[in-house]
Amino acid sequence: MSGAPAPGTWIGATPHRVEDEALLVGRGRFIDDLSPVPGAMHLGLVRSPFAHARIRGIDAAAAVESPGVLAVLTGADLAAVGRPLGAVIRGATEHRVVAVDVVRYAGEPVAVVVARDRYLAEDAAELVDVDYEPLEAIVDPLAAAEAGHVVSDRSFRYGDPEAEMAGAHTVVRGRFPFGRWTATPVECFGVIADWDHATDSLTVWANFQGPFTLHTVAAGALGLPAARLRLLTPPDSGGSFGTKAGVFGYVVLAGLASKVCGVPVRWIEDRLEHLAAAGSATHRVTDVEAGFAADGELLALRYDVIEDVGAYLRAPEPATLYRMHGSLTGAYAVRHVAARNRVVHTNRCPTGLNRGFGGPQLYLALERIMARGAAALGLDPAEVARRNLIPPEAFPYRTPSGGLYDSGDYAACLDDALEAAGYEKQRRHQADRRAGATTADHRRLGIGLACVVEPSISNMGYISLAETPTERARGWPKSGNAEGATLAMNPLGGVTVRLSTVPQGQGHRTVAAQVAADALGLSPADVEVQSEMDTHVNAWTVSSGNYSSRFAGIGAAAVAEAAERLAGKLRRIAGDVLECAAADVELRDGQARVVGQPDRGVSLRRLAGAAHWNPESLPEGLEPGLAVTAFVSAPNLDPPNDADEVATSAAHGFVVDVAAVEVDTSSGAVRILDYVTVHDAGTLLHPRLVDGQILGSFAHGLGPALLEQTVHDPDGNLLTGSFMDYLCATSTEIPELRILHRCTPSPFTLLGAKGLGEGNTMSAPAAVANAVCDALGIDDLDLPLTAPRIWEALSASDPGDGP
Amino acid sequence: MSGFTEVAVTVNGRRYSEPVPDRLLLSDFLRHRLGLTGTHVGCEHGVCGSCTVHLDGAAVRSCLLLAVQTDGFDVSTVEGLAGDDGLHPLQEAFREHFALQCGFCTPGILMAAADFLAHNPAPTRNEIAEMLSGHLCRCTGYAPIIDAIAAAAEAGAG
Numbered sequence: 001m002s003g004a005p006a007p008g009t010w011i012g013a014t015p016h017r018v019e020d021e022a023l024l025v026g027r028g029r030f031i032d033d034l035s036p037v038p039g040a041m042h043l044g045l046v047r048s049p050f051a052h053a054r055i056r057g058i059d060a061a062a063a064v065e066s067p068g069v070l071a072v073l074t075g076a077d078l079a080a081v082g083r084p085l086g087a088v089i090r091g092a093t094e095h096r097v098v099a100v101d102v103v104r105y106a107g108e109p110v111a112v113v114v115a116r117d118r119y120l121a122e123d124a125a126e127l128v129d130v131d132y133e134p135l136e137a138i139v140d141p142l143a144a145a146e147a148g149h150v151v152s153d154r155s156f157r158y159g160d161p162e163a164e165m166a167g168a169h170t171v172v173r174g175r176f177p178f179g180r181w182t183a184t185p186v187e188c189f190g191v192i193a194d195w196d197h198a199t200d201s202l203t204v205w206a207n208f209q210g211p212f213t214l215h216t217v218a219a220g221a222l223g224l225p226a227a228r229l230r231l232l233t234p235p236d237s238g239g240s241f242g243t244k245a246g247v248f249g250y251v252v253l254a255g256l257a258s259k260v261c262g263v264p265v266r267w268i269e270d271r272l273e274h275l276a277a278a279g280s281a282t283h284r285v286t287d288v289e290a291g292f293a294a295d296g297e298l299l300a301l302r303y304d305v306i307e308d309v310g311a312y313l314r315a316p317e318p319a320t321l322y323r324m325h326g327s328l329t330g331a332y333a334v335r336h337v338a339a340r341n342r343v344v345h346t347n348r349c350p351t352g353l354n355r356g357f358g359g360p361q362l363y364l365a366l367e368r369i370m371a372r373g374a375a376a377l378g379l380d381p382a383e384v385a386r387r388n389l390i391p392p393e394a395f396p397y398r399t400p401s402g403g404l405y406d407s408g409d410y411a412a413c414l415d416d417a418l419e420a421a422g423y424e425k426q427r428r429h430q431a432d433r434r435a436g437a438t439t440a441d442h443r444r445l446g447i448g449l450a451c452v453v454e455p456s457i458s459n460m461g462y463i464s465l466a467e468t469p470t471e472r473a474r475g476w477p478k479s480g481n482a483e484g485a486t487l488a489m490n491p492l493g494g495v496t497v498r499l500s501t502v503p504q505g506q507g508h509r510t511v512a513a514q515v516a517a518d519a520l521g522l523s524p525a526d527v528e529v530q531s532e533m534d535t536h537v538n539a540w541t542v543s544s545g546n547y548s549s550r551f552a553g554i555g556a557a558a559v560a561e562a563a564e565r566l567a568g569k570l571r572r573i574a575g576d577v578l579e580c581a582a583a584d585v586e587l588r589d590g591q592a593r594v595v596g597q598p599d600r601g602v603s604l605r606r607l608a609g610a611a612h613w614n615p616e617s618l619p620e621g622l623e624p625g626l627a628v629t630a631f632v633s634a635p636n637l638d639p640p641n642d643a644d645e646v647a648t649s650a651a652h653g654f655v656v657d658v659a660a661v662e663v664d665t666s667s668g669a670v671r672i673l674d675y676v677t678v679h680d681a682g683t684l685l686h687p688r689l690v691d692g693q694i695l696g697s698f699a700h701g702l703g704p705a706l707l708e709q710t711v712h713d714p715d716g717n718l719l720t721g722s723f724m725d726y727l728c729a730t731s732t733e734i735p736e737l738r739i740l741h742r743c744t745p746s747p748f749t750l751l752g753a754k755g756l757g758e759g760n761t762m763s764a765p766a767a768v769a770n771a772v773c774d775a776l777g778i779d780d781l782d783l784p785l786t787a788p789r790i791w792e793a794l795s796a797s798d799p800g801d802g803p
Numbered sequence: 804m805s806g807f808t809e810v811a812v813t814v815n816g817r818r819y820s821e822p823v824p825d826r827l828l829l830s831d832f833l834r835h836r837l838g839l840t841g842t843h844v845g846c847e848h849g850v851c852g853s854c855t856v857h858l859d860g861a862a863v864r865s866c867l868l869l870a871v872q873t874d875g876f877d878v879s880t881v882e883g884l885a886g887d888d889g890l891h892p893l894q895e896a897f898r899e900h901f902a903l904q905c906g907f908c909t910p911g912i913l914m915a916a917a918d919f920l921a922h923n924p925a926p927t928r929n930e931i932a933e934m935l936s937g938h939l940c941r942c943t944g945y946a947p948i949i950d951a952i953a954a955a956a957e958a959g960a961g
Contacts, residue, residue, distance in 0.1 A: 699941070
């Protein structure tokens with residue numbers, strides 16, 4: 001094991017990942033590797049080729065007669081035994097897992113073939129004859145708003161933005177669309193469902209990622225009491241980045257199919273299905289207005305946001321829109337802000353969790369308008385940022401919209417980033433190049449900044465901002481974000497941990513072992529961690545799962561709390577044996593010793609043996625058993641108040657990016673010359689895993705900045721239905737990322753850690769857009785900044801003889 | 804419906820001789836007939852590279868081959884990469900450099916990298932990146948994978 005530290009200091013060390021060996025030798029256990037029940041039939045889905053159409057009829061006769069087919073189920077068949085999926089907002093379009101009568105996006109399921117194997121299921125799916133009457137499709141969010149397809153329209157106002165705007169020296173405005181893209185994992189969705197008619201209950205294995213609010217939604221749609229929906233996840237899951245929250249709809253679909261057919265079923269999504277129908281980030285169009293004083297002080301912000309959530313409001317949407325609500329003012333000390341938020345339906349696939357989750361959209365608008373403000377004032381953007389960053393003495397800092405930023409030294413991070421990037425030198429170089437440029441020189445240098453606050457550990461109550469205070473008052477308040485973990489010591493002193501954080505590659509098992517080892521005076525090698533979810537076994541809450549970068553802040557904290565309680569119990573037993581106070585016992589190297597008397601000790605193995613085999617020997621009043629389940633809840637996450645203020649997240653990291661790019665105006669190609677990112681994520685539990693998250697989230701930020709987009713034509717046909725068309729960033733497109741760290745521990749998390757898996761996905765689109773716009777002197781460039789798009793923009797701005 | 808063809812193929816040193824449906828993909832044959840689930844299927848159209856295996860030592864995409872096409876060939880998969888004396892140097896290097904997160908794309912990349920290093924034992928970083936551009940990894944941002952392959956090359960994995 002590399003990086004073995006002193007006892008008790010495994011947190012912050014960099015041991016090898018316990019996950020790796022099985023994965024490296026092909027012994028991972030992913031959903032499609034499992035056969036937990038015998039005789040499962042395979043599902044093949046028939047999906048709509050139209051974005052909007054009436055289903056006049058479904059002729060499944062030929063499909064039913066196809067070899068190996070057990071049944072073909074229509075939307076009506078499933079509707080007869082199930083219910084619509086519950087939505088966050090009343091009045092949203094009714095959503096069933098298989099369409100009934102009308103399809104509303106291309107790729108929507110219309111029928112389910114149940115067959116002996118997948119090949120036969122797909123054969124039969126092709127034979128299902130659906131008679132469609134095509135209807136007009138709406139794809140564009142602005143057109144959807146104009147047509148009145150608005151499912152929520154809320155306005156927010158904090159401070160006095162009108163007065164501040166009116167008194168501003170300079171007001172800049174801009175429209176910043178952020179199109180759809182998907183973090184699409186390499187492993188697609190998978191579900192194995194087994195309905196037991198004897199008990200009227202459902203057991204499902206699925207590579208679902210949480211949040212387990214969606215367990216409740218799934219149970220509702222299945223018509224089951226939640227205790228009769230047992231949901232399990234496999235030991236390994238091939239990435240998610242939010243996407244696999246959407247698996248819950250297929251849990252319902254497969255569960256109902258199993259119920260109707262009386263057999264267990266399995267469904268493994270293929271890539272074409274995934275790109276068409278799994279989900280994506282929202283398409284958001286943000287109009288933003290910013291008022292500045294002459295010295296660069298940001299006085300007021302005003303947003304007008306239209307958010308396309310697709311054909312149905314799939315839970316937890318419209319969460320993408322509200323996840324960042326406490327951070328509308330970003331990293332800046334401005335006190336006056338207004339926002340109008342409209343959520344619209346289009347004839348596109350329902351949106352959902354996607355790395356960054358609202359952050360990329362917000363920060364593209366905010367950081368671009370900051371750059372434009374600087375340009376309008378004739379100031380350097382770094383100076384304008386510095387002028388406005390929340391000062392270190394202001395923490396904990398309450399934002400105008402109710403966010404509570406825990407800790408940070410934003411200006412110091414900015415200084416680190418500018419220094420590492422050689423910002424002044426870059427600017428001088430840029431000025432020299434511009435001064436000496438000839439018409440034959442096609443290369444333009446640009447420098448872009450982004451300063452973003454990275455929230456983690458979401459408040460489960462923020463989504464209710466989509467309702468008015470009066471509407472909210474009719475329901476139950478929602479708040480907080482809690483997590484549980486179970487630790488147990490076996491009779492020989494070995495430790496097992498059970499997590500409910502459902503990782504997809506983030507190394508939760510490795511870090512949990514470090515955390516438990518520190519509390520118990522063991523090595524991580526002595527701690528076995530399981531991360532499979534079993535809703536009948538694990539300690540979980542509705543907020544369990546893997547999203548909002550919540551593991552380091554709350555998942556690991558639950559392990560630490562459980563381990564501390566177990567350690568406390570061991571100390572009490574040891575104190576009894578060693579005839580000292582429990583407080584005088586330290587756990588170290590597998591021993592319980594009297595502090596300061598290294599030769600007076602007893603092994604944990606012996607203590608564990610006593611607890612298991614000889615409970616009569618335990619101290620008076622001590623509960624027998626050595627299994628501890630602990631829950632922790634993040635503090636300060638109250639429900640939204642009547643002024644619509646809410647602390648949307650418990651912890652807030654900070655990220656500063658400096659991107660230097662070169663744009664070739666003869667081709668429109670963007671090349672990143674240098675990219676620096678500075679992070680403050682509080683205490684780092686495993687610095688190598690931290691950098692791994694940063695590198696991955698950077699790749700997921702560069703993707704939509706330069707390449708990736710989910711494209712539908714005006715009729716709603718998907719044009720990016722394969723990896724030949726949806727261009728994921730590959731190894732040759734991602735430049736070297738220079739990573740620096742600063743550390744201001746969070747006072748609000750048990751271990752001082754903040755989440756960090758999404759920051760660069762939020763910052764990179766803004767930083768790259770700022771750099772490219774800086775290079776070209778162009779204000780309006782939509783992402784992704786592909787060569788053809790830039791070339792077209794240059795042609796439009798110079799209609800004479802082209803770029 | 805498809806017919807069956809008798810296929811004789813050696814997989815990770817073990818010989819199999821059995822009738823196989825003509826249309827069965829090699830990836831499905833390996834995973835579901837032989838239980839070699841280390842070979843992963845990410846796209847089924849030859850882009851993501853997760854299903855990469857060796858056919859007579861050459862890296863191929865098992866989702867683009869039919870099982871019947873392997874008649875008479877030697878197939879090796881990620882399960883055959885480690886030797887009796889422990890992990891392959893590439894596997895060691897991946898662990899050392901934190902070159903995997905979810906690990907779903909990893910088997911295909913390991914098999915491609917093994918073939919690559921066999922032909923180019925001392926590659927530059929750019930050459931590694933070019934080879935790796937035929938594989939999708941959504942977790943790592945690729946840099947740690949390039950580090951690992953470079954380290955394995957230095958350790959003589961080729």
